[in-house]
Amino acid sequence: MKIILVNRYLYPDQSATSRMTTSLASGLKERGFPVTGLASRDIHNDRSQRLPPEGDLDGIRIHRLWTSAFGRASLYGRALDYLTFHLSAAWWVLRHARRGDICVVCTDPPLLSVTLALPLRLKGARMVNWLHDLFPEVALRLGMSGSARLGKAALRLRDWSLAQAAINVPPTGTMGRFLAARGIPPDKLHVLHHWADAGGIRPVPPEANALRRQWGLEGKFVVGYSGNFGRVHEFETILEAADRLKSRDDIRFLFIGDGHRRAAVETWVRQKQLGNVQFHPLQPSSHLSESLCAADMHLVSLLPPLEPCIIPSKFYGILAAGRPTLFVGDPAGEVASALASGHCGRSVAIGDGAGLADHIQDLAASPEICARMGANARDLFEREYTHMRGCDEWARLMDGLVRTPDSVESEATSPKLAKKRSS
Template sequence: MANHKIIFVNRYFYPDHSATSQMLSDLAFDLACEGYPVNVVTSRQLYDRPTAELTKAEDIRGVRIFRIWTTRFGRAGLLGRAFDYASFYLSAFWVLLRSTAKGDVIVAKTDPPLISVICGLVAVLRGAALVNWIQDLFPEVATELDMKAIGPAMPLARSLRNWSLRRAACNVVLGELMAQKLSEQRVDAESVRVIPNWADGDHIKPLAPENNELRREWRLEDKFVVGYSGNLGRAHEFFTILRAAEILRDRDVRVMFLFIGSGAQRVALEQWIEAHALTNVLFRPYQPKEKLGLSLSVPDAHLVCLKPGLEGLIVPSKFYGIAAAGRPTLFVGDPDGEIPRVLNAVNCGYAVSAGDPEGLVRHIEALKSDPDACRQMGLRARTEFERRFSRPRAVAAWKDLLDSFGSEKAAESSDSSYSRTF
């Protein structure tokens, strides 16, 4: 076990339920449970409620939490979001500077963007190790999503980001394609480690549709349900899915498309559905965490979509929950992407190109017409989940990484002729 302090930095943490918060909360609490000294520097806000006023400092389940001051404009406008980011940078720098000691490990996530630069500067000043836990690659994601405001600052943002990547003791990425992107930026391959995100396989388990109370409550017992669960964000390609729903509306009344969640594209999706009279599409809000196992087992098959240009910049983490629930995945995007490679290797789903609704329809019809094949795909997904994407496996990989810093420190102190400052 590492004897140095581990300081995680991310804008959201427990009790927030956003994706980055949940991953960080799982890891921080699991490490603390095993005796690791864990601190978290985060904001006082919730992802969907920027005016929330969480406690400034507290200990929860062995994790020491510092919730710093920031502005509270929220996600509605780019200018307000920029002020929220800037205030987080300043407050985080001050708190980290005061609380970080030599030999500590600062783990920087990617919300807000470029927080790794602030953490890297503190690591240099305090003699700490920097670990970047990369959920997405900014500013490339902003460019792909056509966020014009970042355009003039792109070269500077990339230069600063690359400085933080190259001076880090380790860069943790979510997949092999993301590792390739770092290689293209001349980041030392020795500093890159692939640790996928995960789902809680104890809470999310395969459940037969006929035993699912939510399926009955939503009156989907006699339907073949194609589900999408999670953020309806700008990174996702929904047109192919909506066109497939339009085709199937007139071809098979038993197929129902279920969207669980919300996000930036929710209103546009609802408008398109209304304009095209898609009676085979149902929306439901985000479900409480305690019902996640139920909600993920409502669909017979799940949709995952990603704009092709974002491959290697983002890995859709919703796949891990789908696999834990024992359901096949229908991927829409780049057929040679990170998730399609898993689907093809394990035969636990299908991938179609963005813009190919007929191909998506063919796969949906194939799964619906062969329930046993659909079920077997789901079982293979669960087996692969347990082999590669479970929470205990991810935590074990993180422990191995964090313990290596303690080993390096001990080796350095035993050799007076060799010294290293992270």
């Protein structure tokens, strides 16, 4: 028996789903499980690199499948990259999976569980769906599906594939309840929250942070946004707040990362001639603590219709870095509820740029409150969202499947799931 983790990106790629899946692979191996990785040969957002067909991570064999490599510049090229990964993954499973294997199928590329359900059944292996995102709901709610009929067909196929799995693992209670309402059997839903690396991300005081000095941020109150500039995130409220605060020489907005909407955000900043905003690329993982701690507080945003479908993974790193969060989105959503219960941040509705600017000014004027919120953030992280805790829970889940496939207790209607918790 082996555990096969399938995601389009794995180590050495540093995208969010790659880091999570690679982290789980390492954690399960440390706990005595035989682990194999299955990925593409690509690096996220970097078409100049193609990885070799085989790789190794501390004894974990990573098989890198051939796919097309059009990249993310066009939807058609991306769709072909997705399709070729689907076909290559199905072929690999038919050739290499064995009876009793457990295949953890992630959601990049979308609908991979649909493609792998029958090959895994034919080989006598069991499928565990790790639902980082929900597709096609994300595409449908962003108006990217192209056809309502096609979207409904994709929903039916996706729901069918979830019903075929031994277990489905959503990262939030909101997503779990949403799937249960769609008719996914409760005994096939088990919520396990995402995490960050407690050792790899540590609070770094401003005076010890080389990046703050390098980027000219000493003596400033820094408002950070770090990670993907994706379609699911909302930036207009953030940019309105930056515009309202442009006369405050002591406040800086720091944008770190890349993605679909970064160019539009940069264009808006140039047009408004905002001297209080600066941009930097994603930093190497070895500098993640300094990168996250370059900000005194962080911004997280999510479009409210996508609350059941996706989770801003940057939230865990912010907690680990011991920084407060200002959330822009549904004030009753998962992240907002976690901030309120953990006393480690505040939330505003989308469109409330004035309210966001007021919160920023309040925290800039109250360093003791900001520091207390940051300490609370790290405390919440250590209680709920560490790599050790997450991998321990996954190991118990895998052990239950190995011992007796029907023994995994559902959490779809349990108090733990019903209670709103952030991820």
